[in-house]
Amino acid sequence: MVELNAWEPKIVAFLCHWCSYAGADLAGVSRIQYPPNIRIIRVPCSGAINPLYILKAFREGADGVLVSGCHPGDCHYLSGNYFARRKFFLLKELLIFAGIEEERLQFSWVSASEGQKFSQVIEQVVEGVKKIGPSKKGLKEFAFHV
Amino acid sequence: MKGKFVTHEQVFTWMERERGLVVITERAQKKYHHLLPSHLITVKTAKELFFSPWEAVYRYTLQGKTWVIEEKVEHSSFPSFLVLLPCEAKAILEVTDVNFMTEDTPDLGYARRRRGVTLIIVGCERIEQTCFCSLVGCSPFWRHRESVFLFPWKGHFYLEDGEEKLSLSPFEDPQKAQAVETFFAETICTLPLPLPANFPEKLYAHFDDPLWQKMAWHCVNCGACTYLCPTCYCFDLSVDGKLRGLTLHTWDSCMFPKFTLHASSHNPRPTGKERVRQRVMHKFSYFPLRNKYYGCVGCGVCREICPVNWDIKEVVEGMVRQVER
Amino acid sequence: MYERALTELASKILGEVEGIIGYAPGSLPFHMRPFLCQREEDIACLSFNHFARPNLARYLLTLEMRKKRVAIVVKGCDARTVIVLLKEGQVKRENLYLIGAPCHGMVSVSKLEERFGVLSPPDFVWEADTFTWRGERFAIRDFLEDSCERCAYPNPPWYDALLGEELPKPPVLPGGRDYLGRIKALPLEKRWEFFAQEMEKCIRCYACRNSCPLCYCTECFVDQTRPSWLSQAATRNENLFFHLGRSLHMAGRCTECGACERACPLGIPIGLLPLYVEELIREHFAFEAGMNLDTPAPLLTYRENDPNEFIR
Ligand code: SF4
Ligand code: SF4
Ligand code: SF4
Ligand code: SF4
Ligand code: SF4
Ligand code: FES
Numbered sequence: 001m002v003e004l005n006a007w008e009p010k011i012v013a014f015l016c017h018w019c020s021y022a023g024a025d026l027a028g029v030s031r032i033q034y035p036p037n038i039r040i041i042r043v044p045c046s047g048a049i050n051p052l053y054i055l056k057a058f059r060e061g062a063d064g065v066l067v068s069g070c071h072p073g074d075c076h077y078l079s080g081n082y083f084a085r086r087k088f089f090l091l092k093e094l095l096i097f098a099g100i101e102e103e104r105l106q107f108s109w110v111s112a113s114e115g116q117k118f119s120q121v122i123e124q125v126v127e128g129v130k131k132i133g134p135s136k137k138g139l140k141e142f143a144f145h146v
Numbered sequence: 147m148k149g150k151f152v153t154h155e156q157v158f159t160w161m162e163r164e165r166g167l168v169v170i171t172e173r174a175q176k177k178y179h180h181l182l183p184s185h186l187i188t189v190k191t192a193k194e195l196f197f198s199p200w201e202a203v204y205r206y207t208l209q210g211k212t213w214v215i216e217e218k219v220e221h222s223s224f225p226s227f228l229v230l231l232p233c234e235a236k237a238i239l240e241v242t243d244v245n246f247m248t249e250d251t252p253d254l255g256y257a258r259r260r261r262g263v264t265l266i267i268v269g270c271e272r273i274e275q276t277c278f279c280s281l282v283g284c285s286p287f288w289r290h291r292e293s294v295f296l297f298p299w300k301g302h303f304y305l306e307d308g309e310e311k312l313s314l315s316p317f318e319d320p321q322k323a324q325a326v327e328t329f330f331a332e333t334i335c336t337l338p339l340p341l342p343a344n345f346p347e348k349l350y351a352h353f354d355d356p357l358w359q360k361m362a363w364h365c366v367n368c369g370a371c372t373y374l375c376p377t378c379y380c381f382d383l384s385v386d387g388k389l390r391g392l393t394l395h396t397w398d399s400c401m402f403p404k405f406t407l408h409a410s411s412h413n414p415r416p417t418g419k420e421r422v423r424q425r426v427m428h429k430f431s432y433f434p435l436r437n438k439y440y441g442c443v444g445c446g447v448c449r450e451i452c453p454v455n456w457d458i459k460e461v462v463e464g465m466v467r468q469v470e471r
Numbered sequence: 472m473y474e475r476a477l478t479e480l481a482s483k484i485l486g487e488v489e490g491i492i493g494y495a496p497g498s499l500p501f502h503m504r505p506f507l508c509q510r511e512e513d514i515a516c517l518s519f520n521h522f523a524r525p526n527l528a529r530y531l532l533t534l535e536m537r538k539k540r541v542a543i544v545v546k547g548c549d550a551r552t553v554i555v556l557l558k559e560g561q562v563k564r565e566n567l568y569l570i571g572a573p574c575h576g577m578v579s580v581s582k583l584e585e586r587f588g589v590l591s592p593p594d595f596v597w598e599a600d601t602f603t604w605r606g607e608r609f610a611i612r613d614f615l616e617d618s619c620e621r622c623a624y625p626n627p628p629w630y631d632a633l634l635g636e637e638l639p640k641p642p643v644l645p646g647g648r649d650y651l652g653r654i655k656a657l658p659l660e661k662r663w664e665f666f667a668q669e670m671e672k673c674i675r676c677y678a679c680r681n682s683c684p685l686c687y688c689t690e691c692f693v694d695q696t697r698p699s700w701l702s703q704a705a706t707r708n709e710n711l712f713f714h715l716g717r718s719l720h721m722a723g724r725c726t727e728c729g730a731c732e733r734a735c736p737l738g739i740p741i742g743l744l745p746l747y748v749e750e751l752i753r754e755h756f757a758f759e760a761g762m763n764l765d766t767p768a769p770l771l772t773y774r775e776n777d778p779n780e781f782i783r
Contacts, residue, residue, distance in 0.1 A: 051719050052692060055712050056700055072775065082773035086756065089778050090722055090748055094715060097655070097747050099663025108783035121783055190674075190737070199674060200704035275499060364505040366529060368678035370736045386702035396703040399676070404694050417534065453682050453734035454525050455497035455504040 009063035009129040013038045013122075014053065016046050018076040019111045020068035026115035034119035035126040038066065045069065047080025051091045054105065064104050064129035068121065071109040081109075103128035104135065149323040150309070150316035151302045154181055160312060161186065161229075169195060170229040173447075174268055177231065181298060187225070192234040192376055193242050195225070196260040197397075199373075203255070203383070204393040218392070227264050227312075232288035233279050233445040235267045237376035239290050240439040245379050255395065264311050265290070269297035273337075276446030278459045280337035284443045287330045299326055341466060346434040348469040349427065357468055362422035365456045369399035371448035372425065377441055380405070400424045422456075430462060472599065473519045473572060473634040477544075480570060480632055481514045484542055488568050492530050493544040494523040500592040501580050505530060519544065519634070521578040521597060521611065526730035528552040528684035531562050542568035542631075548618075548728035550627030551761025552684045555724050558764055561687060571630030573638045575599050575611060576619035581738070583614055617650060618729020618742055628762050650740070651747055666711065669739045673710040675703075679741050680717060682734035685724050692716055718744035723769040725749050726761040 015021040021042050027034060039062075043049055046069025057065050067088060075081040088107055096102050106128065108121045161168050161183050170186045189195050202218040230238075238260075246256040270277075270286035279285055289295040295306040304326045305316050342348075372378040382398035385391055398405060401422075406415045415421050433441030442458065449457050481491055485508070495506035495516040503523045506516055507530075526549045530536055545553060550571060556562045583590055587604060596603045600611050612620075626637045654662055675693075680686045692700050693713050701712045718725075725745040732742035752758050755778055756769040 052700055052716055055715060056698075059701060059708070059712055072779065079773065082775070082777070083770070085777055085779065085782070086770055086773055087719070087722075089755065089781060090751055091715075091719060092781055093751050094718060094744065094748055096659070097662065098666045098711070098715065098744070099659050099661070101659065106783065107781060124783065200706065363507060363533075364530070366678075366681040368681035368734070369676035370678040370734070373674050373676040374736055382703060384703050386699075386704070394702055394704050396705070397674075398703075402677075402694075403690075449499065451736035453678055453730075453736075455499065455502040457498040460498045 007134060009037050009126060009134070010061065011038045011064040011066060011122075011125060011129060012057040012062040013040050013066040013068065014043050014046075014049055014057075015040055016069040016076075016081075017042050017044050019070040019074065020108070020118065022112035023068075023110040023114050023118040026112065027118045030115050032115050032119045034122040037126050037129075038122055045075060045077050045080040046084040046088075047075070047077065049084060049087075051087055054091060058104070058135065061135075063135045064106065064125060066106050066108065066121070066125050068108045068110050068118075071111055074111060101132045103132050149304050149306050149326060150318050151299070151322065152305050152308070152314050152316045153302055154298075156314055156316075157181070157296065157303050158183060160314060164227065166223075167226040168229060168266075169225040169227070171231065171234055173234065173445075174230050177270070177272075178268055178298075181303075182229070186229070189228075191374055192228060192230045192238055193379070195228060195263070196238070196256050197242060197246065197379060197381070198255070198259075198395070200394055200396040201255055202392040203395050205391075206385075206387075206393065207390045224259060224262060226262055227266055229266045229268060231445070232267050232269055232286060233277075233284050233443040234376050235265050235290060235293060236284045236288055236439075236443045237445070238265065239292070240437075241377040241433070241441055241443070242379050244437050244439070265293040266308075266312070267293050267295045269295065271298060274446060276449045277444060278338065278446060279444035280334070280339070281341050281459070281462070282440040282442050282444045283340060285330075285334055285337065287334070297326065341430075341440075341462070342470070345466065345469070346431045346440075349431040349465055350435065352465065352469055353423070353427070355465075355468060357464065358423045359419050361461050361464065362419040364454050365401075365418055365422050365452075366454055367401045367403075367418050367421055368453070369397075369401050370451050370453065371456075371458075372399040372401055373397055374447050374451055375442075376445055376447070377429070377443060400428070426458065426461060426465070429458075430465075472521075472575075472597075474517075476634040477517045477519065477570075478514050480634070481508060481517055481542075482511070484568060484632075485509075485511070485514065487540075488542045489539040490536075491517065491542040491544070491570070492527050492536070493517045493570070494519055494527075497522075501578075501583070501590065517544075519572050521575065522580075523572075524577050524616070524730075524733050525682065526552060526684050526728045528556060529682065529730075531556065531567070532684070532687050537562070537566075540566045540568070542570055544570045544572055544634075545627050545630070546572050546574035546728075547624040547626050547628075548574075548622065548726050549684075550629060551624065551726035552728055554629060554761040554764065555685060555726060556687075558761075558768070559724075567631075569627065569630040569632075571627035571633040573627075573633065573635055574619075574622075574625045575638070576615040576622065576625070576641075577733070578611060578614050579616045582616075586614070616729060616733055617740060618727065618732055621650065621727065621729075621746070623727075650743060651750055654743065667707060669741075670707045670710040670714070672737045672739055673705060673714070673741075674737065675705040675710060675713065676736065678734040678736060679731035679739075682730045683721075684728075684730070685721060685726075686717070692720075714741060714744055718748050721745040722748045723752055723756075723758060724760050 054065050069081045092105055106125050110118045168186055170188055171192050172188050172190050175188050204215050206215045246253040294308040294311050297304040308314050380398045382396050384394050386394055407413045429441035491508040493506050494503040497504040501522050505525055505527055508517055527543055528549050594605050601608055701709045727746055729742050735741055752769050758769040
């Protein structure tokens with residue numbers, strides 16, 4: 001049994017190489033503190049994220065997923081994030097419709113210079129996921145792995 | 147004279163008492179909900195009790211440089227009785243048992259689950275529109291010496307082999323039992339005749355018949371018919387997880403493109419025609435040639451649930467005409 | 472229904488097209504089945520009624536059909552899936568002849584059984600909007616398949632020939648039949664309970680996927696092994712993964728024909744997930760699938776003012 005107050009959520013963060021990943025780097029270099037719960041996966045652009053990656057992260061045991069890309073208008077590939085935003089919106093709403101807490105899947109726009117914002121986002125995401133607890137009913141509770 | 151009688155109440159109370167140990171198939175439940183307890187555990191198909199839709203066989207982990215492999219053991223409690231219709235019972239006793247409980251290489255999971263379970267067959271008072279059991283050696287009153295047989299008869303249950311197996315105390319009424327036997331015999335005479343005796347051999351010779359193409363045309367190759375068929379027993383072994391995970395034993399269907407896909411990417415059953423032909427051939431030729439029983443019990447489930455009304459009875463009858471031509 | 476119009480049209484166009492994909496009476500009562508009419512003598516078999524449930528657009532994609540010029544009988548929703556297929560380059564316009572069938576809705580056998588018990592065909596006399604059972608009159612509307620209760624487009628938006636007259640737009644559903652609304656009104660936990668329960672039932676037979684004309688991938692994501700997205704085991708969560716994934720693949724494509732849902736042997740209302748995605752798309756991206764060839768698919772375009780509030 002995992003004691004609840006000892007429980008730390010596992011959060012998978014898909015970060016765009018050109019902005020949020022650099023933002024995370026900046027936060028590190030500037031020694032800005034943020035919770036250690038995230039596992040970062042670097043992607044070339046938020047537009048490169050197949051929604052199945054997100055579902056897969058949950059399936060493999062993530063308690064929460066964060067996807068972070070460049071601010072609208074700033075995408076390195078001009079419009080990758082605009083296209084992505086539509087997919088993300090649908091996925092997020094669909095999960096909520098199916099009864100999965102909205103805190104499980106979160107999104108942010110964080111630029112390379114926003115180290116501070118990055119750490120805030122992580123704090124908020126971790127806090128949100130902590131509030132709802134381990135992903136029991138989400139996609140994680142796959143009979144074989146528990 | 148084998149059969150005796152019990153009251154509805156005797157059967158009902160017996161099932162109530164053994165509640166946790168008795169499982170009933172959905173079809174039997176639907177047919178006899180007015181005579182049997184309503185809260186028994188139900189299964190969609192009889193086979194799934196023994197041949198699980200999925201089960202883990204091994205758990206594996208890479209520890210350092212060695213693979214640690216543990217066998218998955220089940221410790222869930224298991225029922226002792228399965229209440230089902232004659233065709234469903236025939237499917238277990240003469241198809242899936244024959245396939246999985248071979249003497250030399252039994253399927254361990256199946257055998258473990260199957261061994262302690264007694265089948266309670268409840269004969270069919272009414273024959274559904276989709277049934278065609280009499281074509282394939284089954285009947286609405288099909289019995290088997292290893293199983294209990296019940297049949298509702300004029301306010302009682304006619305009972306065979308239930309005395310010791312269920313420790314019921316039936317009463318004898320030879321005259322009434324004779325009436326039941328006569329009823330069975332007379333009803334069977336009115337049912338459609340079995341398929342011609344050497345149909346499996348003849349069908350085998352029609353492997354390349356162009357009729358297959360025509361018949362297969364509208365099947366969409368889903369797995370609904372095979373998954374809900376009481377006799378279909380194909381499975382797949384796959385692994386889930388790279389460095390740590392499980393070896394899975396899951397249902398599979400000859401309707402799926404991956405079923406016969408080779409590692410070389412060659413597929414000997416590339417289109418719907420080959421897959422549909424396999425399904426029919428397996429049940430009506432390969433299986434009976436090897437095991438003397440048909441691999442289809444005529445339950446009609448597949449006819450009922452097919453989304454496009456692809457009808458195995460009609461196809462088999464078409465093939466009978468074709469081979470006799 | 473439409474038998475005369477069908478036979479007349481069929482005799483006119485057969486020859487010009489190599490086959491007509493239509494419906495013929497099935498082997499069981501209350502069932503119609505897909506039928507390929509290729510010869511003069513087949514024409515008499517063609518028919519259409521309240522039991523023409525399968526979406527035939529599926530058959531345009533079989534190998535033999537792709538090479539041919541064929542006519543196909545389409546209801547409103549089916550016509551829309553054909554338009555999606557055209558838009559996605561799966562079929563060629565010059566190979567197609569659309570026979571539109573204004574649709575009064577498909578009748579659900581299980582709803583009939585619920586009301587009348589064991590069904591006997593001679594008890595029923597069918598008309599367009601009503602039927603009689605042992606002389607008593609009932610409205611078709613009360614026995615429609617769920618998907619047809621929700622239908623907004625009974626007339627094909629596009630056709631080469633129409634059987635009969637266009638129908639008026641169906642009336643807005645009374646509150647109780649608003650399936651999505653009913654689920655949306657539930658609290659989160661209840662919604663989860665509902666879907667978890669349905670997913671528990673799913674056996675992953677893929678009848679839903681294989682009946683959907685728009686699920687035409689040569690290799691579906693559930694069958695992929697490099698990487699493998701999910702396992703073969705039909706557990707609740709794996710099933711949910713499959714259905715969520717499939718619904719997203721349907722985004723902006725699903726025409727709400729309900730073929731998936733009607734195909735499910737376990738009666739899982741699986742169409743609700745793609746349906747909800749379509750509702751989101753209608754509301755937020757102002758798009759409906761299969762209405763014309765020109766409007767770009769919603770996931771292949773964007774607007775700067777698309778919803779953004781959900782992103783920090
Ligand atoms: S016969 Fe029917 S249920 Fe079976 S695979 Fe074909 S379409 Fe599916
Ligand atoms: S009738 Fe269909 S479901 Fe029943 S045993 Fe035969 S093939 Fe299987
Ligand atoms: S048809 Fe039904 S049971 Fe089969 S995979 Fe789809 S939802 Fe699951
Ligand atoms: S997902 Fe279902 S409702 Fe949508 S087009 Fe496919 S079959 Fe029709
Ligand atoms: S679910 Fe997705 S991958 Fe599978 S067939 Fe449908 S569209 Fe293709
Ligand atoms: S490059 Fe960052 S979102 Fe496209």
